[in-house]
Amino acid sequence: MNGPQDVGGRHGFGPVAPDIDGPVFHAPWERRALALVTAAGGLGQWTIDESRFARENRTPADYYGSTYFEIWIKGLERLLEERGLVSAGERASGQVSAPLPAGIAPLTADRVPEVLAKGTPYDRDPGDSRPVHALGTMVRTRNLQPAGHIRMPSYCRGRTGWISAVHGYHVFPDTSATGDRDTAHWLYNVTFAARDLFGEQAGEGDTVSVDLWEPYLDAV
Amino acid sequence: MPHDHHDHEDHSQLDDMTARVMALEKLMTDKGLVDPAALDAILDTYETRVGPRNGARVVARAWTDPAFAEALTHDATTAIHAMGFGGRQGEHLTAVFNKPGLHNLVVCTLCSCYPWSVLGLPPVWYKSMPYRARAVSEPRAVLAEFGLTLPEDTAVRVWDSTAEMRYIVIPQRPEGTDGWTAEQLEPLVSRDSMIGTALAGVPA
Numbered sequence: 001m002n003g004p005q006d007v008g009g010r011h012g013f014g015p016v017a018p019d020i021d022g023p024v025f026h027a028p029w030e031r032r033a034l035a036l037v038t039a040a041g042g043l044g045q046w047t048i049d050e051s052r053f054a055r056e057n058r059t060p061a062d063y064y065g066s067t068y069f070e071i072w073i074k075g076l077e078r079l080l081e082e083r084g085l086v087s088a089g090e091r092a093s094g095q096v097s098a099p100l101p102a103g104i105a106p107l108t109a110d111r112v113p114e115v116l117a118k119g120t121p122y123d124r125d126p127g128d129s130r131p132v133h134a135l136g137t138m139v140r141t142r143n144l145q146p147a148g149h150i151r152m153p154s155y156c157r158g159r160t161g162w163i164s165a166v167h168g169y170h171v172f173p174d175t176s177a178t179g180d181r182d183t184a185h186w187l188y189n190v191t192f193a194a195r196d197l198f199g200e201q202a203g204e205g206d207t208v209s210v211d212l213w214e215p216y217l218d219a220v
Numbered sequence: 221m222p223h224d225h226h227d228h229e230d231h232s233q234l235d236d237m238t239a240r241v242m243a244l245e246k247l248m249t250d251k252g253l254v255d256p257a258a259l260d261a262i263l264d265t266y267e268t269r270v271g272p273r274n275g276a277r278v279v280a281r282a283w284t285d286p287a288f289a290e291a292l293t294h295d296a297t298t299a300i301h302a303m304g305f306g307g308r309q310g311e312h313l314t315a316v317f318n319k320p321g322l323h324n325l326v327v328c329t330l331c332s333c334y335p336w337s338v339l340g341l342p343p344v345w346y347k348s349m350p351y352r353a354r355a356v357s358e359p360r361a362v363l364a365e366f367g368l369t370l371p372e373d374t375a376v377r378v379w380d381s382t383a384e385m386r387y388i389v390i391p392q393r394p395e396g397t398d399g400w401t402a403e404q405l406e407p408l409v410s411r412d413s414m415i416g417t418a419l420a421g422v423p424a
Binding site (some may be wrong): 005006007008009010011013014015016017018019020022023024025027028029031033034035036037039040042043046048052053056064067068069072073076077080081085086089090094096100104106107108109111112113115116117118119120121122123131151152153155165167168170171173187189191194197201202205206207209210211212213219 | 237238239241242243244246247248250251252253254255257258259261262263265266270294306308309310311312314316326329330331332333336337340341342343344346347348349350351353354356357358360361365366367373375376377378380381382383384385386388412417420
């Protein structure tokens with residue numbers, strides 16, 4: 001979606017405040033938010049792209065007016081409500097009013113080390129599929145403008161670059177955002193001259209490398 | 221703190237969020253959606269076990285073990301997982317090497333993808349809008365805000381983590397460290413040097 005999350009190259013956000021040795025949390029609730037969102041992910045009821053879409057699919061005023069972990073909590077509340085796990089009424093009252101659907105089990109403490117250490121690999125067996133684009137060949141990104149989830153930033157749509165890596169056959173975010181855990185496509189790293197993306201103020205020899213799936217690309 | 225205007229302008233928002241998160245946590249616990257002990261175990265993992273010292277061990281080994289550096293170049297996922305640094309937000313890894321004339325910088329413009337398994341939880345600035353917006357379009361200005369000014373003839377290559385591939389920068393080994401062991405070198409490798417907003421430290 002052409003949503004508020006797609007900020008690469010946008011102006012007006014001001015300087016970066018490096019805060020080299022600063023804490024990763026500003027307030028105790030942010031710690032709890034991180035743990036809660038991570039544990040809820042362990043329910044297995046949504047994909048990483050569904051959680052991304054639940055965070056980004058909101059008004060720009062909401063997105064930019066919310067702190068980072070506030071967006072995480074809003075996204076979690078939306079997912080829980082959509083899945084019938086925690087209703088808006090329950091959140092309003094603080095009282096459980098409906099039982100959980102069958103087959104829902106929490107991530108238990110004894111499984112945390114194993115689950116975090118294992119992660120969730122996103123590559124899939126390509127079978128007979130072979131990558132269309134070879135290392136070093138030129139590609140042009142498609143001018144895709146879907147209302148749904150996509151992981152191609154707007155700053156690199158309709159631009160020409162070269163294939164700088166063939167990463168493998170990876171789950172496709174556009175379909176993963178609708179709960180599809182299987183559909184995969186070849187994932188490439190595509191490198192663009194920074195001036196082709198951001199004009200003459202970009203450094204002459206500078207480049208930007210972006211991971212893009214085959215359905216985002218055409219051979220040149 | 222100057223980096224967080226919310227602390228100054230809107231205390232009530234933090235209070236609202238404290239209440240909101242506490243209420244959600246209680247509701248999810250009451251419904252059997254989360255195990256409170258699991259929350260503690262998650263925080264313990266990322267506050268005491270998984271952090272940038274993992275990445276520093278990868279970098280120091282790459283500086284001292286040419287065969288490992290070669291393996292890291294070709295298949296960072298296998299090389300890093302073999303050191304025991306696998307798992308969440310580190311399932312697929314690419315190591316990008318700084319060298320004379322080339323400096324690498326990592327960002328996620330669309331959200332905040334970050335290699336948790338080797339660097340731990342991301343710093344606040346990495347997730348901030350100014351960094352996400354500007355690292356791709358004006359990386360040299362961003363680096364200057366970190367106090368890092370690169371020579372004009374050093375090319376900057378920015379990596380935008382748009383997929384589930386995670387990136388770790390292998391900074392250049394500081395001069396004056398000939399003969400140092402990996403253990404001696406590790407403290408010179410800061411978190412920021414593995415994101416690309418700093419160089420590896422200079423030996424005292």
